[in-house]
Amino acid sequence: MRLSRYFLPVMKESPAEAQIVSHKLMLRAGLVRQTAAGIYAWLPLGLRVLQKISQIVREEQDRAGAIELLMPTLQSADLWRESGRYDAYGPEMLRITDRHDREILYGPTNEEMITSVFRDAARSYRDLPRTLYHIQWKFRDEVRPRFGVMRGREFLMKDAYSFDLDEAGARHSYNRMFVAYLRTYKRMGLRAIPMQADTGPIGGDLSHEFIVLAPTGESEVFYHTAWEQDRALDVNADDAVALQEFVGALTADYAATDEKRDLDREREAGEALCTSRGIEVGHIFYFGTKYSDSMGLKVQGPGGTEIVPQMGSYGIGVSRLMGAIIEASHDDKGIVWPDAVAPYAVGLINMRADDAACAAAADDLYATLTAAGVEVLYDDRDERGGAKFATMDLIGLPWQIVVGPKGLANGVVEVKRRATGEKVELSPEDAVARVSAK
Template sequence: MRLSRYFLPILKENPKEAEIVSHRLMLRAGMIKQQSAGIYTWLPLGKRVLDKVNAIIREEQNRSGAVELLMPTLQSAELWQESGRYDAYGKEMLRIKDRQDRPMLYGPTNEEMITDVFRSFVKSYKDLPLNLYHIQLKFRDEIRPRFGTMRSREFLMKDAYSFDLNREGAEHAYNRMFAAYLRTFSRLGLRAIPMRADTGPIGGNLSHEFIILAETGESEVFCHKDFVDFDIPPADSDFNDVAEMRGIFEQWTSRYAATSEMHDEAAFNAIPETDRLSARGIEVGHIFYFGTKYSEAMGAKVQGPDGKEHIVHMGSYGIGPTRLVPAIIEASHDENGIIWPKSVAPFEAVIINMKAGDAACDAACEKIYGEVAKAGVDVLYDDTDERAGAKFATADLIGAPVQIIAGPRSVANGEVEVKDRKTGERETMTVEAAIARVATAN
């Protein structure tokens, strides 16, 4: 992508409304634009990051055995009346009526609708286990939306829903998703700690929030410090192996970790003082096992191997992609801007032409741009006539992992400078070596 043809509305000044660094940097880097309180347009740069986050989430959901579908954002109130949650959910639910005066709602979550889908088509235990997921916009009318897309009213959610014949199967589904979440967050460059958590309006009696430690986090958390270094399940994990999945779950839950709602002071104090960690954190995922809460209320049952009808056991599993993007920024930035992990960087490399219009600089940059793009690298070519300082500031702000800098003096020697955005280290090398370094790293 050539910057001269791209839509990148950079802000030079820090926006006054931004309270935390991720909100400030997302606005300054031209990733988002606020349309109204808690509602944002994702601009091209932000959309590229969001798409890469979603791709990793999809890969790990599919790896775990979940199957993707897509449910509508508008839901009939009748389904929520069946489950008993329509009146109980509270003012966060946006309630509306259609032209026929039928009560509708903009879905804050999808337990009722997925249960309706399940009961319409699944009748036998032979079709279990089943886990269905989608990535869809949700709306919760937060009383105080803040921190940009970290706590917005309209947000993107990956929500998955498992269906099993009994509790034993449901716990295996829970453990599978537990392992999938650990892998997902690790691939996004995050160390997310699973914490025992309150089930809230979703219901049930087993729940974990996945928290990344950050001073700007809204959650107060308490855990054993060893969580910082635990192993992540490998790509070849067998998600169908009950013992392997239980082992991963027990490895992580054998040490104390809880949100403030579930905090047990006595249990925490039993940990050696040097091993205690109390901090603030950002919730990036939440998983629940709630048994037959929805299936019993809505008649979701199957014929079991004994010929009798069984109410299915369910769980739900959420990840917020539009919250993950600022969470990654909170975890990875410096005073100059964002430092993206390669896996979700909007562009893996930025080519900076220090003297656009100079024949030698143009030729070198065009050669690099063409070759690395041909190798499948997402590359941004700054071919504008901006000052060198402004180009460097933009490249640092948007956070591409690698910068390739071509100036008249270095190009005259057949060389360019390559900068690592994270470390700041610079290395002079030939044009061919720079191409090889970026292209082979893809």
């Protein structure tokens, strides 16, 4: 993409409303714009990151055997009356009356709807187990939206729901998602720690939150220093016993949110106990038959008896993850995108748009990289070099290639790795090879 034809409104100064670094950088780097309190438009560069995060989430859900569908944003109040949650849910639920005076709502979550969809479709035990998921916009009417997309009102969430014939099956489905979540975060360059958590208004008796450590996190967390090491995630998720052992071993090290602290275990940990603030980037629940019971979901068992499915739900805050990634990966010049979620892999800078040789060499590199399938944002504008460097550092693409008259005279361009600042001079061919290497 040529920057001269793109839509990338960057800002030099941080807007006053932004308190945390990810919010500041998302505004400055032209990723989002607020259009109403807690509601954001995703500008082209931000949308590309959102799509990359979504795609990683999708691939790991698919790999875990979950099946994607897409439920609508608006739901009927009657559906929520079946579970009893319409009256129980607080003012975070956006309640709407349509032109025929029917009560509807903007879905904050989808337990009721997926139970209803599954109830209409599933007949026999052979239709289970299944885990269904969607990636869809949700709305929670936060009393005080803040921190940009970290606590917005309209937000993108992946929510999955599992249906099993018995508790052992439900535990297996839960464990599958547990590992899928760790894989998902790891692919995005994040280390997320699973912590036992309160189940809250959603109900149930087994739950983990996945927390990314960041000084700006919304809650205090406590964990064993072992969690700071990288964990291998190679386990055969089809083997229920092996998977349970794996998850058991993984969670043997202490980690807990404020609400679930275990002072005995903290004493045991001694000097290995760490404390930090954290950002919740996922939450998984096993809640048994809470919804299947209240909403009358049952299937025919092998012997003709009725089975009430065991359910779980599994959420990842997709739009919130963008904020969490920036909190975890930035410096004083701007964002430092992990390769897997970067909006473009390479920022190509032509230092002298008014120099025919520079323009020809940069155009050539742009064509070569694009043909090789490398995603390039090409700053072909007639601007000062300093402004171009500042913009590229701010938007944080993993690689920068700089084409200037001095280098060209020697047959080289400059290749810079954004994360380390390391610069090398290479021939254009070697530059292409360097940024294309996996």
